[in-house]
Amino acid sequence: MGNTLALTERQKELVEKIGIFHEQSGMQPAAARVMGLLFVADKRELTFDDITEVLGISKSATSNAINLLIQTDLIDYTTFSGDRKRYFRLKITNWREGLARKINHMTSMNTLFREVLEARKETGAAEDEKLEELIDFLNYVNQELPKMVERWEARRR
Amino acid sequence: MGNTLALTERQKELVEKIGIFHEQSGMQPAAARVMGLLFVADKRELTFDDITEVLGISKSATSNAINLLIQTDLIDYTTFSGDRKRYFRLKITNWREGLARKINHMTSMNTLFREVLEARKETGAAEDEKLEELIDFLNYVNQELPKMVERWEARRR
DNA sequence: AATTTAGTTCATAAAATTATGAACTAGCGA
DNA sequence: TCGCTAGTTCATAATTTTATGAACTAAATT
Incomplete structure (x- = not known):
């Protein structure tokens, strides 16, 4: 057979x-x-x-x-x-969700970076500012991504 | 020592x-x-x-x-x-770029999905439509993500 | 010239991941 | 009750990944 x-x-x-x-x-x-x-x-x-x-x-x-x-x-x-x-x-429909979860995992680094920054002896170094900037960026992505998904869904209708 | x-x-x-x-x-x-x-x-x-x-x-x-x-x-x-x-x-400054690259890798699945769809015998099945939808979503993300980064940069200034 | 420093290279070992096959289970039908 | 189907489980094997240590290189120092 x-x-x-x-x-x-x-x-x-x-x-x-x-x-x-x-x-x-x-x-x-x-x-x-x-x-x-x-x-x-x-x-x-x-x-x-x-x-x-x-x-x-x-x-x-x-x-x-x-x-x-x-x-x-x-x-x-x-x-x-x-x-x-x-x-x-x-279960193709779950892909969007899965993608969002992965991006989220990446951007969740921001909380860890925050911990790092707090654990550093305050040198006020330029490096610390760069890390601040990165944290800010990750926060922004975390905040904007769901909105982006919403806009896509709205456009679909 | x-x-x-x-x-x-x-x-x-x-x-x-x-x-x-x-x-x-x-x-x-x-x-x-x-x-x-x-x-x-x-x-x-x-x-x-x-x-x-x-x-x-x-x-x-x-x-x-x-x-x-x-x-x-x-x-x-x-x-x-x-x-x-x-x-x-x-090289912290490269993180933003690296993140973008990773997200890009994920969303680059859309071209592969397009190939899959073309290789499928046209059944016109509901499954095909779901895949189309996913491809559309990935295209959207690919397109919108750079804009998002720009908006963040603008806001920073 | 000989030694020290700052690594690199590579064969091998150790560890982790993945796959196998054989034995097993649990439900169904005859 | 017996066998068949549709898997699961687990000890072991194969493969892949990662780390080691010893030998090496090439530049700088003494």
């Missing part, structure tokens, strides 16, 4: 590209490939076995990856009555 | 915090600690040996870390005549 989901070369290439992208954002390799596959496969919903077979990874690797992606809310699944399989699919 | 730069507990704590933050952004552990140290040390400029001794890492680890940080433009050094040592220091 050959697998009906075989990928074209183009699809394989895109799975890798998307995989690498996610790896670079800190995701485990297998999970990153699962993301890629869910993006490019001919079907929008894949079963556990689809994933295992098409990616050529072990069941445990698939299990790990899927649970990780569910936990981080990047994928989802449906079921159908009289069928025990789960059908996994991307 | 004991080292004159010994860190307080508070400073050590902050080095670790900053280190972990950078590690989470994909930086190698040793380099991440060097960043932390340069942030919290009593002096704003440290030598190779200061770093090696205070962090308790090997010379090669220090060498690696420093070269990495110089390459990625996160640190700098000065020299003084009649002194062969290099004095390493943070």
Whole structure:
């Protein structure tokens, strides 16, 4: 029983590209490939076995990856009555949120920088001012980013 | 000859915090600690040996870390005549740029998503529309972010 | 010329991450 | 009750990443 989901070369290439992208954002390799596959496969919903077979990874690797992606809310699944399989699919809508969270993580450095500044013996050095400036910038981004998302949403309507 | 730069507990704590933050952004552990140290040390400029001794890492680890940080433009050094040592220091001003670059990397996913969409057999499915929407959002961010930075700069003056 | 200083390089070791496969579980249907 | 399906779990293996230490270089100093 050959697998009906075989990928074209183009699809394989895109799975890798998307995989690498996610790896670079800190995701485990297998999970990153699962993301890629869910993006490019001919079907929008894949079963556990689809994933295992098409990616050529072990069941445990698939299990790990899927649970990780569910936990981080990047994928989802449906079921159908009289069928025990789960059908996994991307939760694309959560991307915006995820992006915002990541940017937020970066800009959250500002509180840590503030602590650093307070722990420094006051030298009144030019370096301290530069750090102040950076903190101010991060604060600004933190404040403006949600507004930006709102503007995008408004424009959409 | 004991080292004159010994860190307080508070400073050590902050080095670790900053280190972990950078590690989470994909930086190698040793380099991440060097960043932390340069942030919290009593002096704003440290030598190779200061770093090696205070962090308790090997010379090669220090060498690696420093070269990495110089390459990625996160640190700098000065020299003084009649002194062969290099004095390493943070290049804080480049942070804004670095942050912008990272956000850009994330939003650069839009071109890849566009490729995915084009490779999909046109099903006209709702999923495709969601992906379109995401691409649109990423485009928007890419476009608006530089403006945001400009607004911050303007406000600063 | 010999030594010291300020590093670099590289083979190897240690540690951390990721994947495997075999054994297991729990529900369903016959 | 037996077997099958759809996974999970865990000890172990493979891979990757990171750090070490010893040997080296090249410039400055004595």
